[in-house]
Amino acid sequence: MSTTAHTPKQDTSSSVKMLRAMLGIGILSAFLIVSAFELTLPRVEKLKAEALEKAVLNVLPGTESTRAFGISPQGELIELEKGDTPEYTCYAGYDQNKNLVGYAVEAAGQGYADLIRILYGYDPKEQILIGFQVLESKETPGLGDKIEKEQRFLDNFKALDVGVTPKGRLKNKVITVKQGEKQNAWEIDGITGATISSRAIGNIIGASTTELVPILHAYSLNMDAPDRHEKPVKSNE
């Protein structure tokens, strides 16, 4: 273009000015971002821990105290210590009389937008799922995020069948079916308008329960007396 021809030759001082401006703004940006991160980090971590604790109480109704476990690749439950990051984490919930209410299990999988992290409550006595909550998701607001809000969908998880065979395997894998087509106790009634997200929940729960429910079921059968070493909820932050 003609404007290019008339552009005066840039001297060193203008290059220095450009560099100075970009560098200056870059440093200012870095400073602002790091300050915001550092300032908010303690509160963000505290809020996240509180949210997790609330979620455990939500998916295991009637829980008064909790205890965190990791599940080893050999299928054993190990008590968690600070800094441990096992492949699977679950929380045992106990009622007022120290009786086991159930296990809250963390699971994750690919959703429509990004990874969805969920927590579900498992009752080993009745062999059903008794609660469900989304911990983290980036599903489309108003559409995919119905998996967190729609009561009709959440009602699926009040008594979802995850029975175990005598051989220690899940009887039926949990799956999501089309809205209104649920016929069996192990099926999740999907959501029109959030098809992919509701199917993703079915897949996440299906995969996680197939692997972990038999382990938790066997573990709870082995436990004769209720555990007396659980910590109160407040100290589990």
Add this chain to the structure above:
Amino acid sequence: MRPIGTKNQLKAMSKDTITSGPKATTTDEFIKGLWRENPVFVQVLGMCPVLAVSNTAENALAMGLATAFVLLMSNILVSLLRDFIPKQVRIASYILIIATFVTVTDYAIQAISVELYKSLGAFISLIVVNCLILSRAEAFASKNSVGKSILDALGMGVGFTFALFCLGAVREILGNGSIFEWALFPEGFQNWIVMILPAGGFFTLAGWLLIINVIQTRKVKS
């Protein structure tokens, strides 16, 4: 047919040059963004977030407020640094400044409430690509004092939030039968699912643009 946006954008741009001149009063810098140069209904700017997140009134309002905050902060910084930034690297500098404030907003919302972050988290990062913010930095903040830039950002921010709310309210009422998740209609109401799907965004925007243009044309005629 002539596209509605182009005509209005030209009109808005020419008005912008008038109001940015020495005759413009201080209050005018604030008021112009609310109606006469409304970023959505008149300038037709930032359509990506407008169409994507106006499916419920709550989402629309939250997105509008978050955008207004980023707009205000970036306008202030761009105006402060306007003599320091050479014109060859101005766009890169503005993008850097906008992205910084979007990240800061993201952290701040995380620290305010997990619930709020859960409902907003997905589209906070969309603010970086909102051309409304870049256009105000380029067309206004880089040429005007900090005070005027603040008023401009507040006016445009409120105007943007208002427009988003207009779209979000209509889409939620028709698509979900509720407003702010309060049910409005009796049991038998059949929700217009299309209104909360992407197509509904276009229908609602077209409807509002039609109404605004009819009002503007009548005003000019009278």
